[in-house]
Amino acid sequence: MTAIGIEKTGQSEAPLHAEELHRQQAREQWTLLGLAVPALIIVCLIILIPVGWLFYLSFVGNDGELSLQHYAKMVQYKSYARVFATTFQVSVLTTGICILIGYPLSYFLALLPPRWVGFFMLAVLLPFWTSLLVRTYAWLVLLQKNGLLNDFAMQVGLWDTPVKLVHNMTGTLIGMAHIMLPFLVLPLYNAMKKIDRDLMYAAGNLGASPVSAFWRVYFPLSLPGMVAGSLIVFVLCLGFYVTPAVLGGGRVIMVATQITAILENQFDWGAASALGVVLLIATMLFLYIAGRLFKFDAALFGKN
Amino acid sequence: MSWWSSPASDTQVTHGDRFWLYVVASVIMLLLVLPTFIVIPMSFSDSQYLEFPPENWSSRWYEVYFGSTKWMRATATSVQVGIITMLVATPLGTMAAYALFVSGHRATRALFLFLITPMIVPVILIAIGVFYAYGRAGLNNTITGLVLAHTAMAIPLVMIVITASLRSYDLNQERVARSLGATRVKAFFLITLPQIRFSVITAALLSFLTSFDEVIIAIFVSGGVNATLTKHMFSALRDFIDPTIAAISTIMVLVSTVLLLMTQFIGAREK
Amino acid sequence: MPGGECRPAVIFGVSVLADNNNNGSPDTSTALPIHISSLTKKYGDLYALDSVDLEIRSGEFLTLLGPSGSGKTTLLMAIAGFNRPDSGSIRFGDQEVILTPPHKRNVGMVFQSYALFPHMSVAGNIGFPLKLRGVNAAEIEERVTEALETVQLAGLGERGIDQLSGGQRQRVALARAFVFGPRILLMDEPLSALDKKLRERMQIELKILHRKLGVTTVYVTHDQREALTMSDRIAVINHGRLAQVDTPEVIYNHPANAFVADFIGESTMLPLDLDAAGNLTYKGSKVGKTPSGDGAGGWSLVVRPEHLSIMAGKKPGTDQTIAFEGTVIETVFQGETAFSIIAIDDETELQVRFATGSKAKSSYPQSGEQVTLGLARDDVILIPEEDPQ
Numbered sequence: 007m008t009a010i011g012i013e014k015t016g017q018s019e020a021p022l023h024a025e026e027l028h029r030q031q032a033r034e035q036w037t038l039l040g041l042a043v044p045a046l047i048i049v050c051l052i053i054l055i056p057v058g059w060l061f062y063l064s065f066v067g068n069d070g071e072l073s074l075q076h077y078a079k080m081v082q083y084k085s086y087a088r089v090f091a092t093t094f095q096v097s098v099l100t101t102g103i104c105i106l107i108g109y110p111l112s113y114f115l116a117l118l119p120p121r122w123v124g125f126f127m128l129a130v131l132l133p134f135w136t137s138l139l140v141r142t143y144a145w146l147v148l149l150q151k152n153g154l155l156n157d158f159a160m161q162v163g164l165w166d167t168p169v170k171l172v173h174n175m176t177g178t179l180i181g182m183a184h185i186m187l188p189f190l191v192l193p194l195y196n197a198m199k200k201i202d203r204d205l206m207y208a209a210g211n212l213g214a215s216p217v218s219a220f221w222r223v224y225f226p227l228s229l230p231g232m233v234a235g236s237l238i239v240f241v242l243c244l245g246f247y248v249t250p251a252v253l254g255g256g257r258v259i260m261v262a263t264q265i266t267a268i269l270e271n272q273f274d275w276g277a278a279s280a281l282g283v284v285l286l287i288a289t290m291l292f293l294y295i296a297g298r299l300f301k302f303d304a305a306l307f308g309k310n
Numbered sequence: 311m312s313w314w315s316s317p318a319s320d321t322q323v324t325h326g327d328r329f330w331l332y333v334v335a336s337v338i339m340l341l342l343v344l345p346t347f348i349v350i351p352m353s354f355s356d357s358q359y360l361e362f363p364p365e366n367w368s369s370r371w372y373e374v375y376f377g378s379t380k381w382m383r384a385t386a387t388s389v390q391v392g393i394i395t396m397l398v399a400t401p402l403g404t405m406a407a408y409a410l411f412v413s414g415h416r417a418t419r420a421l422f423l424f425l426i427t428p429m430i431v432p433v434i435l436i437a438i439g440v441f442y443a444y445g446r447a448g449l450n451n452t453i454t455g456l457v458l459a460h461t462a463m464a465i466p467l468v469m470i471v472i473t474a475s476l477r478s479y480d481l482n483q484e485r486v487a488r489s490l491g492a493t494r495v496k497a498f499f500l501i502t503l504p505q506i507r508f509s510v511i512t513a514a515l516l517s518f519l520t521s522f523d524e525v526i527i528a529i530f531v532s533g534g535v536n537a538t539l540t541k542h543m544f545s546a547l548r549d550f551i552d553p554t555i556a557a558i559s560t561i562m563v564l565v566s567t568v569l570l571l572m573t574q575f576i577g578a579r580e581k
Numbered sequence: 582m583p584g585g586e587c588r589p590a591v592i593f594g595v596s597v598l599a600d601n602n603n604n605g606s607p608d609t610s611t612a613l614p615i616h617i618s619s620l621t622k623k624y625g626d627l628y629a630l631d632s633v634d635l636e637i638r639s640g641e642f643l644t645l646l647g648p649s650g651s652g653k654t655t656l657l658m659a660i661a662g663f664n665r666p667d668s669g670s671i672r673f674g675d676q677e678v679i680l681t682p683p684h685k686r687n688v689g690m691v692f693q694s695y696a697l698f699p700h701m702s703v704a705g706n707i708g709f710p711l712k713l714r715g716v717n718a719a720e721i722e723e724r725v726t727e728a729l730e731t732v733q734l735a736g737l738g739e740r741g742i743d744q745l746s747g748g749q750r751q752r753v754a755l756a757r758a759f760v761f762g763p764r765i766l767l768m769d770e771p772l773s774a775l776d777k778k779l780r781e782r783m784q785i786e787l788k789i790l791h792r793k794l795g796v797t798t799v800y801v802t803h804d805q806r807e808a809l810t811m812s813d814r815i816a817v818i819n820h821g822r823l824a825q826v827d828t829p830e831v832i833y834n835h836p837a838n839a840f841v842a843d844f845i846g847e848s849t850m851l852p853l854d855l856d857a858a859g860n861l862t863y864k865g866s867k868v869g870k871t872p873s874g875d876g877a878g879g880w881s882l883v884v885r886p887e888h889l890s891i892m893a894g895k896k897p898g899t900d901q902t903i904a905f906e907g908t909v910i911e912t913v914f915q916g917e918t919a920f921s922i923i924a925i926d927d928e929t930e931l932q933v934r935f936a937t938g939s940k941a942k943s944s945y946p947q948s949g950e951q952v953t954l955g956l957a958r959d960d961v962i963l964i965p966e967e968d969p970q
Contacts, residue, residue, distance in 0.1 A: 024667060040409075049428060060442065282438065480696055482692045
């Protein structure tokens with residue numbers, strides 16, 4: 007009975023000002039979103055259209071017909087398998103080095119009294135905002151045959167003849183780890199900051215030694231931050247170009263280097279695009295996983 | 311009680327117990343910072359070969375750099391592109407960040423994610439895609455093309471910085487201003503903008519740096535008289551180790567350091 | 582300016598009139614009534630406001646009281662213009678404002694966070710609305726000084742916001758909200774950030790200020806004591822609907838329904854039976870006649886702790902009192918009052934509150950003691966039982 011009554015009034019007289027209010031609301035929403043339109047247009051022009059175009063090109067065969075030949079090649083040719091293997095190897099190793107170095111550093115920063123954090127954080131932020139090219143160049147100089155590192159090692163007596171540290175995998179890994187470290191440290195540090203100190207006191211109170219409290223309470227709680235940071239590092243490594251190209255000296259061929267090589271040597275847009283699409287999909291996949299684990303945008307830049 | 315045996319936290323751990331951590335962290339921090347600064351003494355070496363410490367000091371590589379039309383031309387291009395990028399990306403990113411932050415629309419999250427894709431998509435892919443598209447549009451080797459691409463790269467950074475500062479800002483201030491008689495636009499310019507201004511400046515500096523330091527897109531889409539500093543540096547690095555690069559690197563490190571210290575200083579002021 | 586203590590208010594009243602003319606409004610009264618009808622706002626399937634009708638009288642202090650999520654803030658924001666309802670009407674006097682943007686509504690607003698502008702001085706904050714209205718500098722200074730005097734902050738105009746205490750910030754926010762002579766003042770839990778002592782003092786001050794300004798005030802709070810202290814009328818709101826709108830006395834003493842009875846003050850509800858003679862009974866003893874009106878779902882007795890008196894041993898009810906026998910579970914001393922929890926059967930506990938006075942602690946009801954609770958028949962509150970929703 008009541009339901010019918012309500013329906014009746016609803017039909018007989020339209021709700022007051024409903025239409026005008028709705029229109030006003032829509033207008034306000036569109037005006038606001040309008041502010042984002044210029045940025046949206048630029049991102050469309052620079053990202054969406056070009057990448058979409060490449061996506062399309064990757065499915066066009068050399069004869070101009072739609073085909074999967076570029077993807078088929080990736081499966082058939084050994085050279086592609088080698089590139090993927092190298093990319094994966096470099097990414098995993100770099101991520102591993104970053105974790106080994108980054109964890110103690112983050113832990114140190116997280117333990118610091120707040121007034122000191124800003125100063126020591128500069129050590130992480132400075133490389134972060136220094137040109138990647140400059141840092142790569144610096145390592146090239148440091149690691150070369152008669153470079154500082156070889157000189158130092160021979161003086162100290164670590165080795166007698168200069169060791170080849172650059173234009174190979176070693177140099178690439180050193181340079182990449184240096185560049186990627188901030189991407190691990192920033193999210194990890196933020197995750198550690200969020201760990202409730204009372205939990206450590208509680209663990210101590212319950213009889214855990216500081217060491218076992220660390221391993222049983224602190225470390226597991228810092229894991230999500232570490233995993234997220236590692237995934238970001240890993241993903242960035244996958245698409246890295248400059249450092250492997252310079253420090254690898256043509257011996258470390260990763261996906262990005264291969265893409266440019268294909269374009270420079272064969273001018274084969276289809277093959278280059280297909281490789282790019284694979285890289286993009288892998289990137290998205292890992293970032294999706296990282297995103298599920300951690301709000302990394304806030305963690306990475308919340309401090310800035 | 312000495313510092314060594316004094317407690318480092320409210321639990322029983324002393325600074326002595328943690329000394330190994332301090333040592334390890336210090337070494338890591340030195341390794342992070344020193345390699346970058348090593349280029350400074352190197353750039354003042356008199357030798358062709360980059361030795362350390364330099365046997366003879368000279369400013370010859372700076373003379374080479376400042377005397378070279380190629381390097382000067384490239385520097386001018388980089389600075390020009392950087393400044394225009396900064397002037398375009400900062401307002402566009404700020405507008406977008408503000409709009410998405412204030413509007414409670416369902417689509418805002420998706421739009422935000424879309425706008426930060428330039429940070430997510432591998433740069434190499436953007437570079438070749440833009441190179442291909444610019445080839446059709448005739449934008450390769452132009453300042454406009456470079457500025458457009460760098461603006462897209464800088465927008466996510468601006469948005470993240472501005473959104474973070476809006477999060478710590480009490481939006482009720484804008485509401486109060488409106489109840490007191492200010493239009494939305496006035497409320498933004500009189501109340502909100504003055505309070506997020508340091509973040510806007512930070513965002514602007516970062517946009518400049520993003521463009522100034524960008525390598526990969528520049529390698530592909532810049533060239534001829536409009537080649538950037540980074541493009542020339544990259545080709546120089548691939549071929550041989552030119553000490554001039556040390557001089558240029560030193561200048562770039564100084565620019566980054568100054569800009570970063572400015573953002574830190576500004577950040578401290580904002581708090 | 583010589584004058585008695587009420588002088589600032591008089592001066593203030595004059596400037597209010599001047600400002601109204603400034604805004605092109607011919608109305609020279611200092612307050613406006615607010616007529617709200619069938620105001621509806623939905624978030625998804627949830628009604629934040631469910632066809633709300635509310636008449637706010639000219640010059641009154643009306644409090645919107647409700648638990649969090651009840652819709653009270655939504656309603657306030659709708660009046661201010663920051664929350665756009667789906668449908669309905671809001672009129673200030675004769676003027677429909679539902680489509681009017683906030684900056685043209687001419688209402689003063691005080692937020693919970695105060696929302697003072699930290700990049701302006703105290704005077705800059707208070708002068709802001711005047712500046713927007715194109716008032717000349719000399720007059721701005723004069724009116725800011727008056728407003729500062731009114732909120733007892735004379736001489737603090739040049740201070741920065743970060744140099745003020747919580748209470749001072751509160752006053753600045755208030756001064757800023759009324760300095761431009763709005764005829765409606767809205768406040769969203771303005772005292773909740775203050776500590777208890779200061780809050781209680783500010784409650785009284787706000788009440789005095791309201792009387793001085795004579796401006797229609799809508800105040801939002803979830804604190805029932807604050808609402809009872811300050812309001813001319815209280816609108817109790819729950820699930821986007823008004824549960825009861827009346828004076829504090831009526832709301833407290835004659836709650837219209839279980840929600841109001843439960844939300845305002847402390848109470849226990851006892852379900853009553855209806856006997857053949859039409860009397861409502863509790864466990865066989867007569868409580869009262871069925872009130873006229875709708876009681877189809879049955880009736881409950883609302884028992885307030887301070888309405889009960891406590892007597893040792895077993896005592897029968899009388900013509901004046903209803904008796905409940907029970908066992909003391911616990912007695913708690915709280916300063917000026919104490920309360921006992923008494924079980925009157927396995928499922929029902931009643932609370933009794935009594936003044937402590939100079940009583941020795943030993944004379945308080947002891948745990949396990951058998952007592953009788955008396956409820957005067959004048960204090961009987963009957964409410965219809967809710968339809969299960």
